[in-house]
Amino acid sequence: MAVVIGDYSFNGPFSRPEEVEETQGLYVVLAEDLGDEESEPSSELEVVEVGFANNLRRELIDHENQDQWNVLYEGRLYAAVMYADENPSVSVKNVFAGIQPGMFAQSTALFDPDKEEDDDDENNDDYEDSVICQLSLLQSAIEKVAV
Numbered sequence: 409m410a411v412v413i414g415d416y417s418f419n420g421p422f423s424r425p426e427e428v429e430e431t432q433g434l435y436v437v438l439a440e441d442l443g444d445e446e447s448e449p450s451s452e453l454e455v456v457e458v459g460f461a462n463n464l465r466r467e468l469i470d471h472e473n474q475d476q477w478n479v480l481y482e483g484r485l486y487a488a489v490m491y492a493d494e495n496p497s498v499s500v501k502n503v504f505a506g507i508q509p510g511m512f513a514q515s516t517a518l519f520d521p522d523k524e525e526d527d528d529d530e531n532n533d534d535y536e537d538s539v540i541c542q543l544s545l546l547q548s549a550i551e552k553v554a555v
Contacts, residue, residue, distance in 0.1 A: 411438070411488040413455060413513040414506040416498070418488035421453065425468045425487070432462050432492040434503055437471075438513065440483030453486060455511040460500050464489050488513075 411418045413436060421438055422428050428435075438453035456477055461467030468487050477485055490498065 411436075411453070411513050413488065413511060414503075416490065416503055416507065418490050420488035421486035422489070423484065423486055425465050428465045428468060428487060428489055429491060430463050430465045432460075433464050433495075434458070434460050434490040434492075434498075434500060435464055435468060436488045436507060436513075437468075437477060438486040438488060439477070439481035440486070452512045454481075455507060455509050455513065456481060456485070457509060458504060458507050464491075 409420065411420050418434075418436060435458070436455055437457040439456050440453060457471075457473060459467065459471075490503070
């Protein structure tokens with residue numbers, strides 16, 4: 409799955425650090441938007457932190473701000489990552505300039521961790537699960553961020 413934030417596509421969202429590879433790259437910590445007393449929760453994810461790590465999994469497990477994130481954000485936390493070896497031409501400096509805490513992204517999949525993924529996605533004709541629908545949702549999230 410993918411998460412688009414600003415002009416960049418990241419792998420994720422990951423709800424458990426064990427899902428992230430132990431390799432070099434960029435990470436974005438995302439918080440689930442639970443809404444407030446007057447509004448419903450949304451599927452948007454707020455950018456909490458952007459960083460670079462030599463070992464992404466270890467950084468997400470041992471990050472010095474982890475306790476602060478849990479206090480400030482009531483919803484679940486996720487991570488989106490961009491592996492350096494898969495994106496050698498991406499400038500870390502440009503990503504840091506283009507993605508800031510407070511921005512929003514809409515992921516194509518916030519999975520229930522207890523639910524198994526359907527391995528037969530190619531035969532799924534349900535529009536809501538289609539790539540076209542997911543890309544449409546991502547485009548609307550990008551447009552919200554650009555405004």
